[in-house]
Amino acid sequence: xxxxxxxxxxxxxxxxxxxxxxxxxxxxxxxxxxxxxxxxxxxxxxxxxxxxxxxxxxxxxxxxxxxxxxxxxxxxxxxxxxxxxxxxxxxxxxxxxxxxxxxxxxxxxxxxxxxxxxxxxxxxxxxxxxxxxxxxxxxxxxxxxxxxxxxxxxxxxxxxxxxxxxxxxxxxxxxxxxxxxxxxxxxxxxxxxxxxxxxxxxxxxxxxxxxxxxxxxxxxxxxxxxxxxxxxxxxxxxxxxxxxxxxxxxxxxxxxxxxxxxxxxxxxxxxxxxxxxxxxxxxxxxxxxxxxxxxxxxxxxxxxxxxxxxxxxxxxxxxxxxxxxxxxxxxxxxxxxxxxxxxxxxxxxxxxxxxxxxxxxxxxxxxxxxxxxxxxxxxxxxxxxxxxxxxxxxxxxxxxxxxxxxxxxxxxxxxxxxxxxxxxxxxxxxxxxxxxxxxxxxxxxxxxxxxxxxxxxxxxxxxxxxxxxxxxxxxxxxxxxxxxxxxxxxxxxxxxxxxxxxxxxxxxxxxxxxxxxxxxxxxxxxxxxxxxxxxxxxxxxxxxxxxxxxxxxxxxxxxxxxxxxxxxxxxxxxxxxxxxxxxxxxxxxxxxxxxxxxxxxxxxxxxxxxxxxxxxxxxxxxxxxxxxxxxxxxxxxxxxxxxxxxxx
Amino acid sequence: xxxxxxxxxxxxxxxxxxxxxxxxxxxxxxxxxxxxxxxxxxxxxxxxxxxxxxxxxxxxxxxxxxxxxxxxxxxxxxxxxxxxxxxxxxxxxxxxxxxxxxxx
Amino acid sequence: xxxxxxxxxxxxxxxxxxxxxxxxxxxxxxxxxxxxxxxxxxxxxxxxxxxxxxxxxxxxxxxxxxxxxxxxxxxxxxxxxxxxxxxxxxxxxxxxxxxxxxxxxxxxxxxxxxxxxxxxxxxxxxxxxxxxxxxxxxxxxxxxxxxxxxxxxxxxxxxxxxxxxxxxxxx
Numbered sequence: 001x002x003x004x005x006x007x008x009x010x011x012x013x014x015x016x017x018x019x020x021x022x023x024x025x026x027x028x029x030x031x032x033x034x035x036x037x038x039x040x041x042x043x044x045x046x047x048x049x050x051x052x053x054x055x056x057x058x059x060x061x062x063x064x065x066x067x068x069x070x071x072x073x074x075x076x077x078x079x080x081x082x083x084x085x086x087x088x089x090x091x092x093x094x095x096x097x098x099x100x101x102x103x104x105x106x107x108x109x110x111x112x113x114x115x116x117x118x119x120x121x122x123x124x125x126x127x128x129x130x131x132x133x134x135x136x137x138x139x140x141x142x143x144x145x146x147x148x149x150x151x152x153x154x155x156x157x158x159x160x161x162x163x164x165x166x167x168x169x170x171x172x173x174x175x176x177x178x179x180x181x182x183x184x185x186x187x188x189x190x191x192x193x194x195x196x197x198x199x200x201x202x203x204x205x206x207x208x209x210x211x212x213x214x215x216x217x218x219x220x221x222x223x224x225x226x227x228x229x230x231x232x233x234x235x236x237x238x239x240x241x242x243x244x245x246x247x248x249x250x251x252x253x254x255x256x257x258x259x260x261x262x263x264x265x266x267x268x269x270x271x272x273x274x275x276x277x278x279x280x281x282x283x284x285x286x287x288x289x290x291x292x293x294x295x296x297x298x299x300x301x302x303x304x305x306x307x308x309x310x311x312x313x314x315x316x317x318x319x320x321x322x323x324x325x326x327x328x329x330x331x332x333x334x335x336x337x338x339x340x341x342x343x344x345x346x347x348x349x350x351x352x353x354x355x356x357x358x359x360x361x362x363x364x365x366x367x368x369x370x371x372x373x374x375x376x377x378x379x380x381x382x383x384x385x386x387x388x389x390x391x392x393x394x395x396x397x398x399x400x401x402x403x404x405x406x407x408x409x410x411x412x413x414x415x416x417x418x419x420x421x422x423x424x425x426x427x428x429x430x431x432x433x434x435x436x437x438x439x440x441x442x443x444x445x446x447x448x449x450x451x452x453x454x455x456x457x458x459x460x461x462x463x464x465x466x467x468x469x470x471x472x473x474x475x476x477x478x479x480x481x482x483x484x485x486x487x488x489x490x491x492x493x494x495x496x497x498x499x500x501x502x503x504x505x506x507x508x509x510x511x512x513x514x515x516x517x518x519x520x521x522x523x524x525x526x527x528x529x530x531x532x533x534x535x536x537x538x539x540x541x542x543x544x545x546x547x548x549x550x551x552x553x554x555x556x557x558x559x560x561x562x563x564x565x566x567x568x569x570x571x572x573x574x575x576x577x578x579x580x581x582x583x584x585x586x587x588x589x590x591x592x593x594x595x596x597x598x599x600x601x602x603x604x605x606x607x608x609x610x611x612x613x614x615x616x617x618x619x620x621x622x623x624x625x626x627x628x629x630x631x632x633x634x635x636x637x638x639x640x641x642x643x644x645x646x647x648x
Numbered sequence: 649x650x651x652x653x654x655x656x657x658x659x660x661x662x663x664x665x666x667x668x669x670x671x672x673x674x675x676x677x678x679x680x681x682x683x684x685x686x687x688x689x690x691x692x693x694x695x696x697x698x699x700x701x702x703x704x705x706x707x708x709x710x711x712x713x714x715x716x717x718x719x720x721x722x723x724x725x726x727x728x729x730x731x732x733x734x735x736x737x738x739x740x741x742x743x744x745x746x747x748x749x750x751x752x
Numbered sequence: 753x754x755x756x757x758x759x760x761x762x763x764x765x766x767x768x769x770x771x772x773x774x775x776x777x778x779x780x781x782x783x784x785x786x787x788x789x790x791x792x793x794x795x796x797x798x799x800x801x802x803x804x805x806x807x808x809x810x811x812x813x814x815x816x817x818x819x820x821x822x823x824x825x826x827x828x829x830x831x832x833x834x835x836x837x838x839x840x841x842x843x844x845x846x847x848x849x850x851x852x853x854x855x856x857x858x859x860x861x862x863x864x865x866x867x868x869x870x871x872x873x874x875x876x877x878x879x880x881x882x883x884x885x886x887x888x889x890x891x892x893x894x895x896x897x898x899x900x901x902x903x904x905x906x907x908x909x910x911x912x913x914x915x916x917x918x919x920x921x922x923x
Contacts, residue, residue, distance in 0.1 A: 623748030630673055630846065637854055652760045657797075658862045660764045664771055666851040671775030673847040674839035679825055680780060683787045686818060687771050690794050701801050703867055705874035708885055712894050714806055718813050719901050723908035725818045729825045730912040736829045737918070743837070
């Protein structure tokens with residue numbers, strides 16, 4: 001595992017970004033996709049080799065996986081003990097994320113070769129993808145909390161650029177702005193958290209920070225626990241604030257409102273950024289600081305309840321949405337909620353660290369099947385030219401590969417054995433069962449809902465109305481068929497991953513303390529979730545297999561609850577109410593009034609006085625040379641008289 | 649008043665200076681204003697020579713200043729006349745009051 | 753009153769009379785001619801003070817150069833025949849009053865001041881002494897101002913050409 005390889009992994013996408021960003025549109029628009037795909041393929045290969053050598057050869061010292069700093073240099077030295085460094089940290093979770101990010105990115109690059117073909121700004125698209133991949137890799141490799149913050153913002157920028165890729169559409173512009181502002185707002189919390197933690201630990205480096213804040217005898221930890229604000233210790237405040245940033249990026253309640261709108265971006269982008277990689281950055285952040293979190297039960301409780309609530313809220317909303325990408329977006333939010341509360345119920349070390357392992361495991365498997373779902377949805381949208389479920393139906397014959405892979409992904413997310421989601425979800429439920437029964441019940445219910453809404457989606461797309469798109473005379477030149485080979489290959493590869501990634505022995509690699517963890521699938525325990533999942537599938541089959549009035553009947557019988565869920569529980573309206581009615585009216589208007597009338601008024605007054613005075617004296621500057629000479633001469637005489645008066 | 653002293657010459661130069669100032673303030677024609685400026689410069693020259701002669705007979709510095717002033721006056725006159733001719737071309741007049749566009 | 757004094761008074765009269773007529777003459781060409789007299793008078797004053805070299809320079813540069821230049825410019829601007837505009841009453845009054853007042857003031861100073869001449873032996877203002885000191889590169893030499901003035905003259909010459917040049921409109 002040479003450090004050069006690891007340095008190359010993030011730099012390759014950066015090079016692609018610079019190359020395509022500078023010269024892409026003019027000179028390289030034909031080859032942009034190929035260049036970008038090739039470089040990401042190299043990066044993915046390097047990541048895999050890094051992962052192999054880390055997990056099997058160099059990573060372990062005496063049976064414990066170590067944190068290795070591959071590269072580190074001091075960038076800004078503020079004080080003898082505070083500096084901002086740049087570096088690359090290799091440990092189990094960052095290696096796993098390296099593999100996930102580069103692999104999914106590669107799949108998305110390949111898929112986009114077909115999907116984005118013929119776009120006017122094809123090269124720009126790949127440049128943005130390169131920027132995103134670079135910043136996400138930089139984020140996972142960060143050695144200190146400030147570096148992660150910088151890459152965090154870079155990721156936000158590239159997400160903004162990609163959501164607003166179709167900037168001709170007002171809705172895309174609004175969505176990109178919304179995503180940026182909401183996450184920025186949450187990042188403010190992150191920054192405050194960084195400052196609190198940095199102030200208490202007197203370092204920004206992850207290793208030192210964790211070491212100082214987890215040693216019960218250290219003065220740093222005692223100091224940060226002793227000082228409190230509003231009855232809560234400053235350590236808890238710092239961690240909760242950091243989690244706030246993570247919640248913004250990971251679309252946890254109440255910052256989730258940007259994620260569904262972010263689906264305005266191109267679908268492969270949604271697969272990469274808003275399903276597999278960027279949105280799990282919040283989970284990654286909590287996992288990165290997990291030793292510190294595990295010392296602070298209050299902060300972990302916040303993580304747990306926010307995660308669980310987001311999971312169930314998103315699942316309920318997902319059941320009512322009709323835009324397939326929005327269903328997937330809410331499903332993403334729900335699954336990230338799983339990862340979050342799984343971290344929240346976990347503790348440090350050994351068996352208690354099961355939740356940590358389960359969360360990372362779920363992150364790993366979720367990346368594959370969720371990006372597969374999105375890419376499949378992308379293929380469907382590519383063919384149907386619509387996001388609405390009602391425009392689809394009966395596509396299983398015309399798109400066989402998409403159909404099969406989508407089914408695999410749905411089974412995986414529903415937690416049906418032996419697909420990937422089953423294993424990771426099982427671990428999460430087990431962890432929840434052992435620590436918090438309420439969370440366990442909620443999670444179980446959510447997993448049933450997940451199965452239901454995923455299969456509602458599946459049946460609506462591929463079954464339901466049988467006639468459309470198969471027999472009618474709609475086969476004109478707009479009909480792409482199932483898409484090019486470059487669109488099918490990623491689907492197949494990801495489909496294989498969605499089946500097989502559950503068998504990856506994450507438990508022996510990624511644990512809270514670096515020691516391998518013995519896990520076992522308890523058949524008796526698995527019965528309940530699997531049964532619930534199958535029940536959800538059957539319900540969806542009953543309701544959506546064929547077009548029928550039953551869903552509508554149920555929807556009307558649910559009455560207000562259905563409407564509320566359909567309108568996403570009025571969260572957008574609530575935000576609008578808060579911003580428009582409260583902030584703008586009570587804060588913005590008076591501030592604007594003061595600015596307009598007092599601040600500006602003062603300046604205008606000065607300007608008016610000056611103008612008036614200049615009006616009075618401007619006649620002196622007549623342009624007549626001899627007048628000037630006369631003034632000058634008179635002035636000299638006055639001075640002479642003055643001097644005479646003073647000296648005699 | 650038998651001996652012609654420094655005071656006499658200074659009186660002459662003072663009068664010459666203020667005649668020049670008067671001319672500069674009252675004349676409207678730019679060329680005559682230039683002449684008034686020449687008178688002013690000459691009164692200064694007379695002063696330099698007179699001081700050199702009566703007070704610092706052991707030096708020549710006043711004389712050198714006179715020489716340089718004459719040189720610079722020649723240059724100034726040449727430039728001034730070039731400007732006047734150019735103005736005349738543009739304004740068809742050398743009245744100083746017509747060239748008043750540089751104002752508020 | 754001896755001859756020397758007489759000569760001084762005559763020269764003063766020529767200088768001041770020429771100057772006064774020059775600033776009050778109605779016709780511009782006459783003003784130039786009166787200026788000529790005044791300048792010649794000044795040259796005579798230099799002769800009177802035994803500064804022959806300066807007197808010669810005065811005649812060559814002023815009388816032979818600047819006045820001729822002025823007369824040329826008068827011809828170029830077609831102003832020679834006309835009567836010039838009378839100065840307005842107010843500005844005339846102001847100028848007369850101010851100049852008389854200032855002249856009287858200055859004269860008062862001159863009268864009250866006691867000048868002390870240097871006791872050192874006089875240096876003859878001959879062309880040899882002037883040339884030696886002007887081009888001297890030792891401590892009291894004037895070679896640097898000399899060079900500076902020569903560059904100034906060159907710049908003025910180029911400036912005049914640039915200002916007065918008549919640009920043909922481009923085809």
